[in-house]
Amino acid sequence: MRPRIWHAHVMTSVVGCTALVLGVAGSGVAQAQAQAQERDLARQVLGAGDGWGSAEGGTTGGSAADADHVYTVTTWAEFKAALAAGGDAPKIIKVKGMIDAVSEGCEAFVTGGYDLQQYLKDYDPAVYGNDQVAKGPQEDARVASMANQDSAIKANIPSNTTIVGVGKNSGILGGSLQIKGVSNVIMRNLTIEAPLDCFPKWDPTDDNNTGNWNSEYDTVVVYGTDHVWLDHNTFTDGRYPDSERPVYFGKVFQQHDGLTDIVRGSNYVTVSWNRYENHDKNMLIGNGDGLAATDGGKLKVTMHHNRFDGILQRSPRVRFGQVDVYNNHYVVTEEQKDDYYIFGVGISSQLHASDNAITLPAGASVGKALKRWNDSPLTAENNYVNGRLTDLIAVHNAEIPSEFLRSGAGWTPTLRTKVDKPRAVPGIVANRAGAGKVC
Numbered sequence: 001m002r003p004r005i006w007h008a009h010v011m012t013s014v015v016g017c018t019a020l021v022l023g024v025a026g027s028g029v030a031q032a033q034a035q036a037q038e039r040d041l042a043r044q045v046l047g048a049g050d051g052w053g054s055a056e057g058g059t060t061g062g063s064a065a066d067a068d069h070v071y072t073v074t075t076w077a078e079f080k081a082a083l084a085a086g087g088d089a090p091k092i093i094k095v096k097g098m099i100d101a102v103s104e105g106c107e108a109f110v111t112g113g114y115d116l117q118q119y120l121k122d123y124d125p126a127v128y129g130n131d132q133v134a135k136g137p138q139e140d141a142r143v144a145s146m147a148n149q150d151s152a153i154k155a156n157i158p159s160n161t162t163i164v165g166v167g168k169n170s171g172i173l174g175g176s177l178q179i180k181g182v183s184n185v186i187m188r189n190l191t192i193e194a195p196l197d198c199f200p201k202w203d204p205t206d207d208n209n210t211g212n213w214n215s216e217y218d219t220v221v222v223y224g225t226d227h228v229w230l231d232h233n234t235f236t237d238g239r240y241p242d243s244e245r246p247v248y249f250g251k252v253f254q255q256h257d258g259l260t261d262i263v264r265g266s267n268y269v270t271v272s273w274n275r276y277e278n279h280d281k282n283m284l285i286g287n288g289d290g291l292a293a294t295d296g297g298k299l300k301v302t303m304h305h306n307r308f309d310g311i312l313q314r315s316p317r318v319r320f321g322q323v324d325v326y327n328n329h330y331v332v333t334e335e336q337k338d339d340y341y342i343f344g345v346g347i348s349s350q351l352h353a354s355d356n357a358i359t360l361p362a363g364a365s366v367g368k369a370l371k372r373w374n375d376s377p378l379t380a381e382n383n384y385v386n387g388r389l390t391d392l393i394a395v396h397n398a399e400i401p402s403e404f405l406r407s408g409a410g411w412t413p414t415l416r417t418k419v420d421k422p423r424a425v426p427g428i429v430a431n432r433a434g435a436g437k438v439c
Contacts, residue, residue: 012044041189041438042070042092042164046229046270050417051302051324053270059227061162061186065090072166076101076175080155088182090160095190096167101153101175106198109148112141114199123202125249130204130211139201146199146216153195153217154178157185165189168436173238180223187220188231191435193238194219194279197255202248212251218258224294228262228269232438235259236277243278243335256280258314262301262321263287265294269301275434278310286319289347289374295320296348302415303328307429312336317344317373318351324413325353329426330369337364341371343378343392350409351378353392357425358385366390367399377406384422 045060046053053059062069069091071082082093102108119138122128153175157163159182165171171191179185197215206212219235222228237256246253259276261284262269276282286295299321308315309331316323325343332340337360343353358369366385369392370378380392393407420428431437 012040042094042162044188046186046231047417049415051270051272051304051415052268052300052322053227053229053302054415055268055300057227059184059186059229059268059270060160061184061229062090062092062160063162063186064160065092065162070094072096073099075099076103076172079172079175083155083157083161088159091158091162093161093163095163095165095170095172097170098173098191099171099175100173101155101195102149102173102198106149106196109152109198110145111148112137112144114138114141114145119202120248123204125204125211128204130209133205134202142199142201146197149198150216156180157182159183159185162186162188163190165191165435171234171435176217177220178223179221179225179228182225184227185225186229186231187233188229189233189435189438191234191236192219193236194240194256194259196240197257200253200255207251210251211249213248213254215254215257217256218261220260221258222260222262222266222269224264224266226267228266230260230269230271230274232273232433232435234275234277234435235279236275237279241278242280254280258282258284261285261287262299263295264291265298267298267300271301271303272305273429273433273438274306276306276308276311276315280312282308282311282314283316284314284319285316285321285323286346286349289319292320292348299323302413304416305420305425305429305433307331307433308342309333310336312339313341313371314344315342317346317371318349319346320348322350322409322411323352324416325351326355326413326416327420327422327425327429328356329429330356330358332358332360332364334361337361340364340368342369343380344371344373345376345378345405347374347376349374349376349378350411351376351380352409352411352413353378353380354382355419355422355425356383357422358383358390359426360386365399366392367396370396370403370405372403372405375406377408377410379407379409382422387423389422
């Protein structure tokens with residue numbers, strides 16, 4: 001990890017919606033400064049005891065930035081330039097308005113003669129079959145076009161950085177934010193529309209040789225990074241919901257990947273007071289069964305007071321990590337009720353899910369809220385479904401005995417602030433979660 005850089009500065013620590021002044025005190029000038037900083041979202045840090053992100057030194061982002069390292073940006077180019085400036089010195093980037101990472105459209109990335117209609121003709125299973133991966137001039141052109149998009153829409157977030165949206169309607173459209181191999185990052189009050197993969201790949205051999213479309217670009221990926229706080233953001237497919245994607249070869253032309261994936265030995269992350277809306281694959285915590293060497297003992301993540309509305313799966317799907325999930329509200333839509341899951345139990349995971357609220361449409365299987373990928377015990381207690389206390393593990397085992405789940409994650413979370421009653425959670429997060437609603 002890159003070293004953290006600390007500067008003496010007035011900061012505020014946020015616990016729930018209470019700001020506590022840290023640092024300089026003892027004089028009228030200092031108190032006035034502290035009051036001013038308390039109102040400055042960019043200077044706030046994660047409060048003590050607020051999830052795994054508060055452990056082992058806490059998460060302060062760029063709160064100690066000096067005046068030369070505070071940037072206000074209104075374009076994607078300005079945003080990327082601000083990220084690159086100043087190395088790992090603490091920095092604050094204020095995003096003003098909605099910044100479009102793909103303002104010129106997918107056509108700007110096309111090269112090598114790529115043409116979707118020709119691609120569909122070349123790899124039509126009736127012509128190409130399903131026994132080999134796609135090869136040939138159109139696949140080569142797709143790869144080259146994808147490389148153009150990749151370099152344009154990815155933005156690398158450095159250590160000791162705070163990124164905040166200004167006001168109630170600021171954020172990023174179509175960018176992929178890479179928090180990779182760094183330390184100490186805060187992102188708050190941003191509306192982030194998931195990047196649209198302009199050039200999905202057709203894999204004829206996928207899905208038991210029936211073929212599938214595969215896409216790139218997570219919206220936010222935390223990769224090999226420690227101490228991250230994602231707070232009061234709205235993550236959404238926005239203008240491009242999966243329900244409006246076309247169907248080719250009998251499969252949805254999938255153009256989205258994960259919304260917030262936390263992978264490859266990342267550690268000490270708090271995800272709080274966000275809204276996740278209208279998306280398929282939401283959050284992977286650990287992205288491979290064979291990664292015990294990098295992920296074992298890490299992937300410590302807390303998720304609390306988030307609202308998940310219209311998310312089909314992975315909220316989260318966990319491998320290896322001690323993951324604390326409490327006081328979230330999950331809303332499953334009528335269209336999703338036959339093919340959804342909320343909590344994915346993966347290899348060596350230690351998921352502790354309690355005090356959550358789940359809203360299901362009539363006829364939806366409660367047992368599907370849990371999905372077993374590997375035989376790892378979990379704790380699921382004091383969760384409410386449609387306003388009623390429900391033992392999620394018992395119901396799952398009764399409805400889906402072939403995926404029998406064992407109870408008992410083997411640890412008890414201690415890094416929690418206020419735990420609200422599950423029946424109150426839907427109203428609380430509806431009023432306070434997401435961009436534009438930060439205290």
